[in-house]
Amino acid sequence: MKITGNTILITGGTSGIGRALAEALHARGNRVIITGRRQALLDEIAAAHPGITGLPLDLDDPGSLPRLVAEVRARFPGLNVLIANAGISRTEDMAADGWDATDAEAIVATNILGVLRVTAAFLPLLKGKWGATLMATSSALAFVPRADFPAYCASKAFLHSWLQSLRHQLRDVPVEVLELSPPYVQTELTGPAQAADPRAMPLDAYAAEVMDLLEREAHPRDEILLDRDLPRRFAERDGRYDAVFAALNPG
Ligand SMILES: NC(=O)c1ccc[n+]([C@@H]2O[C@H](COP(=O)([O-])OP(=O)(O)OC[C@H]3O[C@@H](n4cnc5c(N)ncnc54)[C@H](OP(=O)(O)O)[C@@H]3O)[C@@H](O)[C@H]2O)c1
Incomplete structure (x- = not known):
């Protein structure tokens, strides 16, 4: 991915990893559009960073994405990175009485x-553009699950697989397809406690490492992974899957 000059x-x-990357990429001379449901945060971040635009997107509202696409097409036809x-x-206890799939x-x-x-929705806008890149955020838990987050880990494993196919299909278009697989990071993903959990990586430090890996193009297989997560990524290949699973899921 080109590190500057993109849209x-x-x-x-609006928060966490996405916000930290938005601010870091903005600081490196990119035009950045952030989306989310929390309008007050979209406004606050845009006001603090001229060059960042906040646009609403609610993935649970079927009308929201088409509205966003129309606005981006009209205002930012140069979009080249998604x-x-x-x-x-969310945690889920599938052994509990009354567990359901909500x-x-x-x-x-x-x-x-x-x-x-x-x-x-956005791939047609990226195709043919200079430096066209699509990155999606999976997780280090894509490779070995934490059993108390079953659907979450499986959703990230889905992305890990799907991105490989997408990358292969777009190889000649070309659109670079990157997988961002964060470790446990201090955000409010699972609630306010996570943002202060000393076992989680500080958000600023994680964003700085990601920017460094992007700048140095130090992401073999187009997977943006910290060195510390490589044992998890290759647990199956290295014959350590059962041990890594047991360490993540004691008892
Ligand atoms: N933090 C970690 O430890 C960690 C580890 C591995 C992977 N990840 C992944 O990193 C990504 C960012 O998470 P985070 O840790 O930065 O947590 P976060 O601060 O909670 O960020 C989640 C973002 O997703 C947006 N979002 C959630 N539901 C949405 C919906 N229905 N429609 C539109 N936007 C929605 C939220 O915006 P609004 O609330 O404004 O809509 C928010 O900006 C996630 O994909 C997460 O799975 C995080």
Whole structure:
């Protein structure tokens, strides 16, 4: 991915990883469009960073994405980078009486269908553009699941597989397809406690590492992964899957 001079749309840009990347990419001379449901945050971030534009997108509202696409086509026809980053995470206890699929359905809708729909909507705009790039945010949990986040981990495993096929199909277009697989990072993805959890990586440090990997093009297989997550990424290949699974899922 070219590191400057792009027009970049980031879904889930109102907070956490999406916001941090939006601000870092803006600082490197990119025009950045962030999307999300929280209008007050879209306004606040745009006001603080001339050159960042905030546009509403609610992936649960079928009318929202077509409105966004029409506005981006009209105002930002030079769009050449899409970062499909919006996602949600919830624990699920499938052994509990009364467990139902409500949370899993919400996760599938946002993390899987949301990425597919956003990609389908914006891919025509990216094709043929200088530096055309599509990045989607999966997770280090795509490779070995944490059993208390079953649908979440499976949604990220879906993206890991799907992005490989997308990359292959777009190889001659060309559109570069990148997979961003974050470790556990201090955001409010699972609630306010995560943002202060000392076991999670500080958000600024994670964003800085991602920018460094992008700048150095240090992402073999087009997967943006921290070195610390490589044992998880290659657990199956290295014959360590059961041990890694057990470490992630004690008891
Ligand atoms: N933090 C971690 O430890 C971690 C680890 C691995 C992967 N990830 C992934 O990183 C991505 C960003 O998460 P985060 O950690 O930065 O958490 P976050 O701060 O909660 O960010 C999630 C973003 O997604 C947007 N979003 C959620 N549901 C949406 C919907 N229905 N329609 C439109 N936008 C929606 C939110 O915006 P609004 O609320 O304004 O709509 C928000 O900007 C996610 O895909 C997550 O799975 C995070």
